[in-house]
Amino acid sequence: MAESDLKPEVKALVFDVFGTVVDWRNSIAREVEAVARVKGWAVDPYEFADRWRAKYQPSMEPVRRGEKPYVRLDDLHRTSLLALLEEFGLDPLPADELEHLNRAWHRLDPWPDCVPGLTRLKKRFILATMSNGNVALMVNMAKHAGLPWDTILGAEPARNYKPVPTVYLTGADWLGLRPEEVMMTAAHNGDLRAARDLGFRTAFILRPDEYGPNQTKDLKAEEAWDQVVGGMEELADRLGC
Template identity: 50%
Template structure:
């Protein structure tokens, strides 16, 4: 028996590295952020819907990166954008951030470094890692992704943060520079993501693609990204299921 790497029908290449979108695909940002927001609110006597606060904070994520993608603003790492967006989210909920100590806000901002993995993530990544390079392909900066990995036990081989590619998905350079650091052709890299838009951009730049369904990423009322919306190479309901699709044993 010899191991045959999965060959992507769309790229025609054997996959060498399986890289993962993180927020939503590997970790449950809404639950993790809401828990820390609820603790912050309780400690400071604020009454708020912590899930709604997490949604609001997250809603400011794409607009903040967009200013950088368009070149309107120089590259700024995600920790800084999250911190700015926290001020705006607090104001939206009637809390004046200037009345809260900067140390407490810095700690709350680090909730993005401590997000819990989905139940299948650690086992699925460990399975895939036996045969493929595994890493994040995330808009998170290196120190955020590193803290997240140590906290959640994510067994990455390598972490290439957006502060290393100095760009944000879905710009093509985010995918291409990551493949270049790995010394791989784009077609030898697979992006696994819970977001169809991310997979569209990855395919445009020549990567292999896998959809992972995360139907409660946005809470119980989620309406988008419930199913694959493209003919992605693979589609699975968990990272453990993706692992089974990637591991094919052929008689040698």
């Protein structure tokens, strides 16, 4: 679809965050490495980051299936971290150190194109997160990384996790917009598929390094998304910002 067909209708861009906007893998590995140095842990910080992230999708499943009430991602991250320390055979951390490491997810660094690209996009569009991260996580990350969101939407307002429809739909509803006025922006084909099924516009951001050198998924756009770009500055170019 040509940009000129699209532009008059889109009022807001909503963003997946982990992987799409911020580089969780290098950021978490850096924080794990710092803790490992102090504690004398013999762990590969990238393996630790990957295995922590590997618990992410399964940890949300009971909530998505309605078997457990909504709990925040901070709490799921903490449960995963405790299990991971045990799996690595590491001694439990004191509560304050555990909390500091768990909040490494609040201190993720953006991909280099994000702050300049989002700053341009913000002049024309409403920008909101549409992440499974909770509000405090998203707000603290935005302060750390300089991300210029207009507001935080996503999991916590809907008390559920993507790709459950209510997460996307609650976000559009709170903005007072129809789904077709909102562009879901993500580095993950599955996220875009769920949003498109509900009527959202879609933008795919290619992030071939999200999972490091051996990434096997989301290496290309798997459908004809409305926009397919290499980063936020290219998205700003395409949308005439």
